Amino acid sequence: MTLPFDNSYTRLPDRIFVRQNPVPVRAPGLIAVNRSLAERLGIDADWLGSPEGVSVLAGNAVPEGAEPIAQAYAGHQFGGWVPQLGDGRAILLGEVVTPDGARYDLQLKGAGQTPFSRRGDGRAWIGPVLREYIVSEAMAALGVPTTRALAAVTTGETVYREAPFPGAVLARVAASHIRVGTFQFIAARKDTEALKALTDHVIARHYPGVDGPMGLLEAVIAAQARLVAKWMSLGFIHGVMNTDNMAISGETIDYGPCAFMDFYHPNTVFSSIDQHGRYAYSNQPQIAVWNLAQLASAFLPLMGEEAPAIEAATAALHRFGDLFEAEWLARFRAKIGLATEEEGDGALIETLLSRMALQRADFTRTFRGLLDGTAREEFEEPEAFDAWERDWKARVAREKDPKATIRSANPALIPRNHRVEEAIQAALGGDYAPFHRLNAALARPYADDPAHADLRLSPRPEEEVRRTFCGT
Template sequence: MKFNNTYIKLAPIFYQHVLPTPVAKPKLLLWNDSLAKQLLIPSTLTQDSALLAQYFSGNQLPPGAESIALTYSGHQFGHFNPQLGDGRAHLIGEISDENAQQRDIQLKGSGPTPFSRQGDGRCAIGPAVREYIMSEAMFALGVPTSRCLAVVASGEPVYRGDAKPGAIVTRVAASHIRVGTFQYFASQGNLEALDELTQYAIARHYPTIKSSGAERVIAFLEQVIAKQITLITAWLRVGFIHGVMNTDNTAISGETIDFGPCAMMGVYHPGTVFSSIDRKGRYAFANQAPIAQWNMARLAEALLPLIDSDQDAAVAKVEPLIIAMSAQFQQAFNTMMAAKLGFEHTSDEVDALSTELLDLMQTHQLDYTLTFYHLGLIINSQATVALVAPLNDWVAKWQSALANASISASNAYELMQQNNPVVIPRNHHVEAVLAQYEQGAQSDIERFLSVLAHPYQHTQHTELYQDPAADGDQHYRTFCGT
């Protein structure tokens, strides 16, 4: 593993030097061999499970690694916390993948740091395995995401009410720079550090920006906004609910990061919430786009001093970007929904069709993933699918619209296949796997992961994981796992 640690070259205020806390009996539970190959990790290392357990538990740092905890702040459910930071995570460095893209390697659950705020710095095995499952599923679904390289059992209990087996998860991300990182320096009035961070982020994530001065900062904000629109549209396409879209969980790279109380929507409802801590539905399924806009407004606020020393003048330059985000997202959403229905382009007619379909799905409590999957079967004439009566009338209008647009059934089906998964990581199946790990039982996670790795096609075991929850997830709740 060839480490190239650029973040550690920034000013000392950006992080704290801290080593992971060793664990008693590290044991490698999950290893992402395909990701390891993309990261060019040599096979001589990947075949040594004992050494992998040492490296990715934090007991022993790989050669060239340097362990730090990152500084940041953030808005948590709308309330600003000026001092957060990595409370149970250690960034051990960066390596380049097969495409020469720089990737962070971070251990999570690896012990306390100066930012732990009296926490134990550990992670239970359930949340660690959840992050592995969900991030790999999102990657296969084509959603921008951080990924997991390994899960290592610590051999020690952690206490979250009851004692649970502990684990460390290794996260691989484009970076761990967050909106909250910018907020930290802006809230302190440290313009030198704020500018240093901005220039570093541009060089690392948006190197095509060649302008200077205020124009450079504004271009950076524009590109981060575009990434967020792409990300949230992808979430909505597959029915993903992040659950805790705080600014400290909003990566400026545009990747999904932090899979704590996340979940997948079964029965369609725009107000779907599963997170136990989101009591007012701030981060409900359909609120994710407005919250992304809110988060981008917080980033814009942090960048104001770099744009103009006159705050009113700076606001006048960035406010149109934030306002325009609503229309940009709506266009992206309409285009996405059109593709889910087999249309290459959106139109007023197609927009009306998708809106009517979602209303019918909500009224009749239809499963989000299965409804689009069944529509694909209908258009391809693969099977007779029983639909609720009002949906039959809608299907007739949909097929007529496809014909009027001169779109053949085969072309529509091909586009729908690319945008509508056959299988998703349904909550009850994820929980069944997590329960097996927590109880120390033999897990069928490898079969589950193999199905999730091919979400747009049928494999040998796909049908085992297509079924919706028996109770429609009415009582399902997710937790942070901290």
């Protein structure tokens, strides 16, 4: 099997990456191949699942045409500046060009130590690999721009975290792995030549037609406003929105301590390392702006660091709020069945959300329940819903087909934390059936399938997962 590689990133200045082969593992074994994604990439899924393909997925063999590298980047982590991060446990094999001409990175996550590992082992254990596979593929099915999971394999080796765990590798696909932190890394070194080369590369690859670094900044701001509004409309919490975890392409990247809310509250935090709620659900728009301000700062050497350039960048950043608000309002209007716009819609939505927070209502089930009249059952005191429902029914009566709008905007299924954890725990015992079942169900998140009714349920108190963890 010859993979259709064309590795444009390695033609950039070699100061922003290190050539590095994956570190072989003892005994690779297949967990899953994403057949539909393989087909999209022009890769034979049967070959990927063969011993030869599994060897490539595990990092034991480097396919012809690949140019394995570890990418360099910097970043603000929980607001603190770290001048050098980089791929500490991931190897970018190269860029695959699909039959229709699209370009995607193919990366192995958990592929061994690199010069950026910072005393880490460069490996991944099976829990984070399965979590990212499940959640990233669910996000794709929900229509959210995201990195994708092509395959997952075991390594036959033990990874030590707080306990020994079986090792695994995730084959990840992305429009690119270029981050805000990639630009920060170069700007911090005052390497204007590399900064211009990367800027031109990103424009050509992701935003053809925009004009220079200012145009690129504006395009990334708009893409992130759309992305974060989509997260919010689904109750998704990224969990670790450091600048090195914000993709320039506008895709969701790096599913570490991420989670979907069960019970709605704007201050919800799941990440075990987010002690002060910096990346809480409601903070995500503000953090996106903060991160984009760091990107704007990295662009200043190309735009000119005089007052006019700073003012133009500042004005672009200020537009994020309006872009996000418009996208958020459109998405939440749809969630309550509104395809048209009226002045009081925002207040109607905010009233529902505030009552959901007070009543510990399930986010996904409440909005989906507007279809069949079961939304009130999600409230500890259903009367709190009834008062809102009267205003909503009066408003929705002016809509042509509100049920169709609600159905298309509200999934029946999300990757609930307790179900993801259930799949991981079963896999630790060698049983991948819950993992495969969950993936199959989440591939059709808007369908009402009686066979998956149990996956729609909120967790019982003893099933709730209140903390999620980074794979490192």
